[in-house]
Amino acid sequence: MKLSRRSSLKLIGAASTALIASPYIALADPVAHxxxxxxxxxxxxxxxxxxxxxxxxxxxxxxxxxxxxxxxxxxxxxxxxxxxxxxxxxxxxxxxxxxxxxxxxxxxxxxxxxxxxxxxxxxxxxxxxxxxxxxxxxxxxxxxxxxxxxxxxxxxxxxx
Ligand SMILES: [Cu+2]
Known part of the structure; x- marks a missing residue:
């Protein structure tokens, strides 16, 4: 799946809210290297x-x-x-x-x-x-x- 950085961040934000109990959700926002x-x-x-x-x-x-x-x-x-x-x-x-x-x-x-x-x-x-x-x-x-x-x-x- 190819997403722009902005939409990736939005998705991650939504996922964090929905799955806050999961230990597998990254604590930090993804970084662009x-x-x-x-x-x-x-x-x-x-x-x-x-x-x-x-x-x-x-x-x-x-x-x-x-x-x-x-x-x-x-x-x-x-x-x-x-x-x-x-x-x-x-x-x-x-x-x-x-x-x-x-x-x-x-x-x-x-x-x-x-x-x-x-x-x-x-x-x-x-x-x-x-x-x-x-x-x-x-x-x-x-x-x-x-x-x-x-x-x-x-x-x-x-x-x-
Ligand atoms: Cu070369």
Whole structure:
């Protein structure tokens, strides 16, 4: 279901009132996060073709807006790095795409033109342990495997 942020918030508000006793109703309103698609890291110009931030931790129901800050990139979910029941996404090159992630778990995604150069990212939703080990073990080409090594090291630290 694709809703504007405003109508999502309205629905959440209605649901909270109707189901106030449910422990599964989020306490906070959903948050809209941004991930920039970059050809060059402004903080480290030697670093090319990256998502920023590369690792994003969010709550279920939050949205992620992939912003085409630089042209020539897109965001595509990796089918081997998603929890069961999650909706895959595939943005058009040089276009923004916004996804709402309702299913808890570990999500990997890549830029189609630059996957081979290691342009990949990780999103951790809620209790992301459900498919964490499977996502970590997912087979990758050489360069993305290298980058995922770094990203999962960061994610390991978040797991405590
Ligand atoms: Cu790219």
């Amino acid at each position: 941004e991930v920039q698609m970059l050809s060059r890291d402004p903080e480290n110009p030697k670093k090319r073709f990256l998502f920023s931030p590369q690792v994003l931790q969010i709550a279920p129901g939050d949205s992620v807006h992939f912003v085409a800050t630089d042209r020539g990139h897109n965001s595509v979910s990796d089918p081997n790095m998603m929890p069961d029941g999650a909706t895959p996404w595939a943005g058009q090159t040089s276009h923004d795409i916004e996804v709402t992630l309702d299913v808890e778990g570990t999500y990997g995604y890549y830029c189609n033109p630059h996957r081979g150069l290691g342009m990949v990212g990780l999103i951790l939703v809620g209790d992301f342990s459900v498919n964490y080990e499977a996502a970590k073990a997912a087979e990758q080409p050489r360069k993305p495997a290298e980058v995922y090594g770094e990203l999962f090291a960061m994610a390991d630290a978040l797991r405590g």
